[in-house]
Amino acid sequence: MPYLVEDMLRSNGGLYARADDWASFVAVDGNLITGQNPASSRGVAEQMLKLATTDYVSGATLSESFFY
Numbered sequence: 001m002p003y004l005v006e007d008m009l010r011s012n013g014g015l016y017a018r019a020d021d022w023a024s025f026v027a028v029d030g031n032l033i034t035g036q037n038p039a040s041s042r043g044v045a046e047q048m049l050k051l052a053t054t055d056y057v058s059g060a061t062l063s064e065s066f067f068y
Helices: 005-011 038-052
Strands: 026-029 032-035
Touching: 026 038, 032 038
Parallel strands: none
Antiparallel strands: 026 032
C-alpha cells in the first residue's frame, strides 16, 4: 500500500489510538466499541455487557444477574 490507514485517519482529523502489536486494546466512543485484534475479544465483550446493562436515564449499571 502506498500509505498507512493510520496516516490517512490522522491527516483527515481522525483520532487514532493503539497498543503494542498483539496486545489487547479496546476503544469505546458512545455506542461504538472496537478492538485492535483477536486478543481484544474479552475486553470488547466486557464493554458490550457494560453498555447493555447501563440505565441511560440514571447512568447506573444494572445488576449483572440479568445475564445467565
